[in-house]
Amino acid sequence: MRHQQTLTKSSFLSGIGLHSGNPASIAIHPAPPNTGVIFIKHVDAHFQSCPATISFLGKTDHCTTLQAIDFQIQTVEHVLGALAGLEIDNAYVELQGTETPAADGSAAPFVDILHQCGILTQEEPRTYLKIVQPISVEDEQRSITVLPSALPTITYFIDFPHPLIQQQEYRHSCTPHEFQKNIAGARTFAFRKEVEFLWSRGLGLGGSLYNTVVFSDTGLVNEDELRFPNECVRHKVLDLIGDLSLLGIPVIGHFIAKCAGHALHAQLVQAILKNPDKWIILNAGKTEKEHILNGNTFPASTVYLPELQPAFHYL
Ligand SMILES: [Zn+2]
Numbered sequence: 086m087r088h089q090q091t092l093t094k095s096s097f098l099s100g101i102g103l104h105s106g107n108p109a110s111i112a113i114h115p116a117p118p119n120t121g122v123i124f125i126k127h128v129d130a131h132f133q134s135c136p137a138t139i140s141f142l143g144k145t146d147h148c149t150t151l152q153a154i155d156f157q158i159q160t161v162e163h164v165l166g167a168l169a170g171l172e173i174d175n176a177y178v179e180l181q182g183t184e185t186p187a188a189d190g191s192a193a194p195f196v197d198i199l200h201q202c203g204i205l206t207q208e209e210p211r212t213y214l215k216i217v218q219p220i221s222v223e224d225e226q227r228s229i230t231v232l233p234s235a236l237p238t239i240t241y242f243i244d245f246p247h248p249l250i251q252q253q254e255y256r257h258s259c260t261p262h263e264f265q266k267n268i269a270g271a272r273t274f275a276f277r278k279e280v281e282f283l284w285s286r287g288l289g290l291g292g293s294l295y296n297t298v299v300f301s302d303t304g305l306v307n308e309d310e311l312r313f314p315n316e317c318v319r320h321k322v323l324d325l326i327g328d329l330s331l332l333g334i335p336v337i338g339h340f341i342a343k344c345a346g347h348a349l350h351a352q353l354v355q356a357i358l359k360n361p362d363k364w365i366i367l368n369a370g371k372t373e374k375e376h377i378l379n380g381n382t383f384p385a386s387t388v389y390l391p392e393l394q395p396a397f398h399y400l
Pocket residue numbers: 162163273320324
């Protein structure tokens with residue numbers, strides 16, 4: 086039986102938001118067992134909170150946004166990917182600004198600060214959602230299916246008509262070791278011809294060659310090389326890991342994604358919740374399944390966290 090994990094102490098990362106272009110900082114704090122991951126903001130001497138669950142899903146246009154009553158958090162997928170990839174179940178992610186920091190466009194800087202925090206094993210067992218029958222979502226040529234599998238696995242396929250990308254397929258065995266070695270370092274990518282269109286819609290305003298792989302019509306705009314020849318499909322695996330974590334429980338199944346994106350990732354999470362006959366919960370307490378199905382049993386606005394010292398203060 087595996088146990089839940091949190092962090093030994095808090096750690097911080099500052100930068101700018103990839104899409105907003107505004108200053109963005111996070112502090113990641115330890116949290117008690119069965120907390121899950123909760124975004125928090127310290128305002129007027131108390132914390133406002135937004136659990137990182139699908140109930141609080143906002144827009145999924147080029148990034149995944151969570152929307153609570155009091156605030157929103159843009160581009161949650163890379164920090165959530167790092168937490169899920171390292172199998173950290175419980176954490177408070179304190180936010181300054183409206184977006185997580187872009188860092189270098191990958192999850193590697195988040196992995197680094199999580200290791201700076203130290204990972205702490207807790208007494209409570211970790212519960213898992215085990216897929217027992219296939220669940221699928223599709224949208225024209227895009228699709229994701231999750232199949233029963235003994236081990237958590239992701240196979241992602243992409244097809245972009247660009248000489249440096251074209252068709253790429255990557256199969257990822259979901260372990261912290263594989264995540265750190267093969268997925269965490271894969272950066273966000275964009276196409277130069279789309280950049281102005283993104284800007285016109287208020288997206289990618291913090292994007293730069295420091296935090297994004299930018300493809301010209303035939304090559305790469307960045308001076309440095311790709312970190313992996315198939316960096317793009319590896320980044321899609323990262324995005325999927327982050328988005329799937331909005332289920333609030335790790336899944337044992339084999340995900341097969343074809344040309345998908347944040348919106349379809351989120352639709353799959355919703356489809357899993359709508360089909361409770363197609364999965365079972367392992368190591369569950371009595372009310373666990375109901376709790377997961379409700380998905381919104383955490384307080385959505387103001388919470389009192391007496392054990393936590395805020396990292397940021399707002400005027
Ligand atoms: Zn991404």
